[in-house]
Amino acid sequence: MKKNILKNLIIxxxxxxxxxxxxxxxxxxxxxxxxxxxxxxxxxxxxxSYCKRINKxxxxxxxxxxxxxxxxxxxxxxxxxxVGFIGADLGINYAIQNAKKxxxxxxxxxxxxxxxxxxxxxxxxxxxxxxxxCFTNAPPAVAPxxxxxxxxxxxxxxxxxxxxxxxxxxxxxxxxxxNRGKIxxxxxxxxxxxxxxxxxKNGKPTTDPIKALKGLQLPIAGFKGxxxxxxxxxxxxxxxGGNHGGKVKDPFDDFTGPQNIGHLFFTFxxxxxxxxxxxxxxxxxxxxxxxxKLKGIKNIYYPGEKKVMRFKYNSKKEINIPTKILDEIxxxxxx
Amino acid sequence: MKKNILKNLIIxxxxxxxxxxxxxxxxxxxxxxxxxxxxxxxxxxxxxSYCKRINKxxxxxxxxxxxxxxxxxxxxxxxxxxVGFIGADLGINYAIQNAKKxxxxxxxxxxxxxxxxxxxxxxxxxxxxxxxxCFTNAPPAVAPxxxxxxxxxxxxxxxxxxxxxxxxxxxxxxxxxxNRGKIxxxxxxxxxxxxxxxxxKNGKPTTDPIKALKGLQLPIAGFKGxxxxxxxxxxxxxxxGGNHGGKVKDPFDDFTGPQNIGHLFFTFxxxxxxxxxxxxxxxxxxxxxxxxKLKGIKNIYYPGEKKVMRFKYNSKKEINIPTKILDEIxxxxxx
Numbered sequence: 001m002k003k004n005i006l007k008n009l010i011i012x013x014x015x016x017x018x019x020x021x022x023x024x025x026x027x028x029x030x031x032x033x034x035x036x037x038x039x040x041x042x043x044x045x046x047x048x049s050y051c052k053r054i055n056k057x058x059x060x061x062x063x064x065x066x067x068x069x070x071x072x073x074x075x076x077x078x079x080x081x082x083v084g085f086i087g088a089d090l091g092i093n094y095a096i097q098n099a100k101k102x103x104x105x106x107x108x109x110x111x112x113x114x115x116x117x118x119x120x121x122x123x124x125x126x127x128x129x130x131x132x133x134c135f136t137n138a139p140p141a142v143a144p145x146x147x148x149x150x151x152x153x154x155x156x157x158x159x160x161x162x163x164x165x166x167x168x169x170x171x172x173x174x175x176x177x178x179n180r181g182k183i184x185x186x187x188x189x190x191x192x193x194x195x196x197x198x199x200x201k202n203g204k205p206t207t208d209p210i211k212a213l214k215g216l217q218l219p220i221a222g223f224k225g226x227x228x229x230x231x232x233x234x235x236x237x238x239x240x241g242g243n244h245g246g247k248v249k250d251p252f253d254d255f256t257g258p259q260n261i262g263h264l265f266f267t268f269x270x271x272x273x274x275x276x277x278x279x280x281x282x283x284x285x286x287x288x289x290x291x292x293k294l295k296g297i298k299n300i301y302y303p304g305e306k307k308v309m310r311f312k313y314n315s316k317k318e319i320n321i322p323t324k325i326l327d328e329i330x331x332x333x334x335x
Numbered sequence: 336m337k338k339n340i341l342k343n344l345i346i347x348x349x350x351x352x353x354x355x356x357x358x359x360x361x362x363x364x365x366x367x368x369x370x371x372x373x374x375x376x377x378x379x380x381x382x383x384s385y386c387k388r389i390n391k392x393x394x395x396x397x398x399x400x401x402x403x404x405x406x407x408x409x410x411x412x413x414x415x416x417x418v419g420f421i422g423a424d425l426g427i428n429y430a431i432q433n434a435k436k437x438x439x440x441x442x443x444x445x446x447x448x449x450x451x452x453x454x455x456x457x458x459x460x461x462x463x464x465x466x467x468x469c470f471t472n473a474p475p476a477v478a479p480x481x482x483x484x485x486x487x488x489x490x491x492x493x494x495x496x497x498x499x500x501x502x503x504x505x506x507x508x509x510x511x512x513x514n515r516g517k518i519x520x521x522x523x524x525x526x527x528x529x530x531x532x533x534x535x536k537n538g539k540p541t542t543d544p545i546k547a548l549k550g551l552q553l554p555i556a557g558f559k560g561x562x563x564x565x566x567x568x569x570x571x572x573x574x575x576g577g578n579h580g581g582k583v584k585d586p587f588d589d590f591t592g593p594q595n596i597g598h599l600f601f602t603f604x605x606x607x608x609x610x611x612x613x614x615x616x617x618x619x620x621x622x623x624x625x626x627x628k629l630k631g632i633k634n635i636y637y638p639g640e641k642k643v644m645r646f647k648y649n650s651k652k653e654i655n656i657p658t659k660i661l662d663e664i665x666x667x668x669x670x
Contacts (some may be wrong), residue, residue, distance in 0.1 A: 071437065073408065073439055074438055074439065076607070076608045102406065102408075103405065103406060103408075103409055104406075104408055106439055106603060106607070108607070108608040131569075131570075131574065144635055145635070146628055146632040147623070147626040147628060147629065147632075147635055148628065148629045149626045149627050151622065151623055151626060157563070159566045161569050169565075169566075171562040173556075173559040173562055173563070177556075220555055220560075221508075221512075221555035221556055221560070223638075224508040224555055225555075225556070228492070228506070228508070230504075230506070230623070230637065231494045231496075231504075231638075234466075234504065234619065235466075237619070238496075238612070238615045238619050239607070239608055239612065241609045244615070244619050245618060245621075245622035246622050246623075266601070270574060272409060272443070272574070273443040273574055273575050274574065274576045277573070280573045280574075280579070283580055284569065284572070284579050284580040286580075287486065287581050287582075288479050288482070288580065291478075291486060292482065292483050292484050293482060293483065294482065297482075299481070300480070301481070302565065303558075303566075
């Protein structure tokens, strides 16, 4: 499907579900971006779930968002259970504004939902000359180290820095071996998942996405990955006023209430401590790229580079949507 | 050796090497703490190397430290090639002061050296009611993803949060499978290292610490760990004015100049966005701890808990120092 046709379709669907046009565009842009960077698990595959949550009254299509400035650097946002993209869009915009004014920005968002890709927001800050961290939590998927039950989300750690090229440095790494969305897509398309990324509910390794979703995902690096997931639950849940400690509801299966996900955005100017950031970051990247490569490796890429390459490649062609998801979209549009 | 005897010995040695008493105490406290938390690779095993670097004039025993306040939240420190502990001690103190005053603190330190354990500083912020990140880079040890040569340090990611118990949440995870100090200790004591944590210079797995030190250490989680190491090199090197991109000198082998390591401390009040942080963090930890455990696991610990348990246990007995290192210490004291 052509990008613009898909975008208008998504805007229409969100408007039919009660969103104002401005909000519908924010959501559509984030979803299209996920499709174009190849993160299809965060693309139109999720559209039906957002709409279902609106219908079940656990996402608020007409949120009354409250914004409180605590200081010229700090902003506190209550997203009133809007679609996650909307609170996150506001959050990163304030974080950028604050940092441009004072050098530093720290913004918390609560009563939000799944906001798509962290890198989408961090990248925006980096393109404004800022260093950025974006944190969000997610429904239980990963078991804390030593536990046989999931509690942490796949909680990504996301960091961006300007490179003064067209492609900022954007690290967006979930602390699980594989992101949950990929397992969802495998489930939807009846495909297998790799061995070693998840266990079934009895603690046995599995390649069946359905069993993995009922079981648990493995964190990277054991205790370290589990600790990173916990850190992100504190940052985006405990201190923002969002749900935490295993309380974030699954967006696909649990309609008993809003998700109340929290986000935290931290931004600062890249030249706070030095005058020659541009030279320094360029030298840094050059030093890494010129290292001798392992056999079979042509280039060393910095985080974010391959994503932009995928974005450019995908932007030139139509967006490929599996029939099952196309059917869902048409139903939503006709509803 | 009794803790106080060892402490006085270390203070004496640093004073003999030209440090003022106040600085010698800061260094001794950090080294004793490393011994007590069981991080012996960051303890007295490193004393000889600090002294050798002073003798070789690549650590400055009488630094003229320059402190510049950019705003009430932001401080920029040039440690003038002091022993790393000294710049880091100042850095975290300003980060704590700034955050207590304005809610937020961001402090960069450049021209510093190896500062010991990140958790030692982060813990101090958490005990002051603050959330904290501490970043530092280190000499090349880990190969960027795709490269067969090391460039990144084992660059720990360190985060702390108050728990309103005696034990703060302190995550201090190096992005390598094993920390480099542990390989150094194994080398010194002629012990083997585990398989799967390092490769020799030909890219073959090795359990020989000497071969591992000449070869490369493996990052956690492949591209993700490599990306985290890169992020920390940007945060502590590129933006602080410290060395970066593989330029940090090895403290043990390279006396051609100062290390110029950079540190970055970011702190903020835990109750910026919510009134009931204490309740929330307690509930968070309770939820995780009460999960059903894997077979053979009695308790789920949060990061930092076991370290404090080791600290308490070790504080009750004498500090065990291998003969080889004892000999080094006596030589330094007599020199």
